[in-house]
Amino acid sequence: MNLMDVINIECTLDSGQVFLWYKRGGSYYIICSENVVRIEPSYEQLVHESKPRYVSVERLFRLDDDTHVINHSIGDKDALIGEAVKRFKGLRIMRQDPFQCLISFICATNTRIVRVRHMLEGICKRFGNKVEFDGLTFHTFPSPKALQDASINDLVDCGLGYRARFVKYAVHSYLDMDVKSLLDGSYDEVRDILLSIDGVGNKVADCIMLFSLEKLEAFPIDVWIWRVIAKYYRHLVGMDMDEARKLSPNMYRRASSIMRGYFGRYAGYAQQYLYCYARAYMYDDDTNTYNK
DNA sequence: CGCCAGGGGCCGT
DNA sequence: ACGGCCCATGGC
Numbered sequence: 347m348n349l350m351d352v353i354n355i356e357c358t359l360d361s362g363q364v365f366l367w368y369k370r371g372g373s374y375y376i377i378c379s380e381n382v383v384r385i386e387p388s389y390e391q392l393v394h395e396s397k398p399r400y401v402s403v404e405r406l407f408r409l410d411d412d413t414h415v416i417n418h419s420i421g422d423k424d425a426l427i428g429e430a431v432k433r434f435k436g437l438r439i440m441r442q443d444p445f446q447c448l449i450s451f452i453c454a455t456n457t458r459i460v461r462v463r464h465m466l467e468g469i470c471k472r473f474g475n476k477v478e479f480d481g482l483t484f485h486t487f488p489s490p491k492a493l494q495d496a497s498i499n500d501l502v503d504c505g506l507g508y509r510a511r512f513v514k515y516a517v518h519s520y521l522d523m524d525v526k527s528l529l530d531g532s533y534d535e536v537r538d539i540l541l542s543i544d545g546v547g548n549k550v551a552d553c554i555m556l557f558s559l560e561k562l563e564a565f566p567i568d569v570w571i572w573r574v575i576a577k578y579y580r581h582l583v584g585m586d587m588d589e590a591r592k593l594s595p596n597m598y599r600r601a602s603s604i605m606r607g608y609f610g611r612y613a614g615y616a617q618q619y620l621y622c623y624a625r626a627y628m629y630d631d632d633t634n635t636y637n638k
Numbered sequence: 639c640g641c642c643a644g645g646g647g648c649c650g651t
Numbered sequence: 652a653c654g655g656c657c658c659a660t661g662g663c
Binding site for chain 1 (some may be wrong): 639640643644645646647648
């Protein structure tokens with residue numbers, strides 16, 4: 347069995363779900379909370395090492411998910427998702443730390459991925475720990491407690507702009523939360539809790555639930571997924587050409603709910619495949635670019 | 639419900 | 652150089 351059929355590291359890391367990772371000399375280094383994980387892709391097994399503590403890559407890359415079952419469950423729905431599953435075979439949804447995920451996606455509002463990385467690197471450099479690994483220097487992601495004394499100005503200095511106040515409040519909200527209830531709660535319960543955090547809206551809540559809180563049915567809709575829905579699933583969602591132009595909060599709820607019902611309990615995987623498909627093949631009519 | 643700000647970097651012109 | 656736009660959200 348070829349490991350690449352089960353997991354494609356580069357495709358997974360480059361699919362917009364995680365921001366703090368680096369490719370150096372054929373190896374991948376991923377910042378997971380206060381640890382750095384090194385992955386060396388091989389055809390037989392995932393060779394890995396982490397510092398300063400052990401991190402389970404089986405957990406991190408959700409190797410407990412049965413991709414055969416999942417890919418059939420979503421891939422058999424229609425030709426488009428079938429094609430996306432085929433082309434991006436090995437794409438996994440990662441199991442991130444909820445706190446890092448929360449802060450990451452608050453930073454990821456209304457900006458580009460490269461800038462999100464700059465913001466998070468700033469936070470790591472200022473509030474995280476320095477870790478030497480293979481002669482390389484990394485700064486790990488701070489714990490909630492390490493970030494709780496950060497001022498809005500500190501965060502602005504990290505390049506967060508107006509997001510600084512949202513992040514500051516989110517740190518304190520998170521410290522007041524029972525993380526276990528976030529993991530155990532239903533999709534609707536957890537979404538409502540997350541939406542109570544200032545700076546967390548529908549899309550960010552869905553990302554946090556899918557990428558860190560075990561809610562594989564969550565179907566985040568960003569601009570790329572919205573283009574996919576507008577072009578291929580417009581009738582399924584039941585909207586006319588005019589409604590497809592802009593994504594209102596109400597339409598987000600409706601579209602996300604319908605896509606969740608359509609793809610089922612693994613809708614989040616479908617979303618991730620469609621995101622990769624859109625970014626690779628769909629043309630942006632508004633800006634006349636592929637926007638890669 | 640619709641419009642607008644908020645920041646900084648990147649992209650096309 | 653320069654304006655428009657971003658893996659959205661909250662406020663009005």
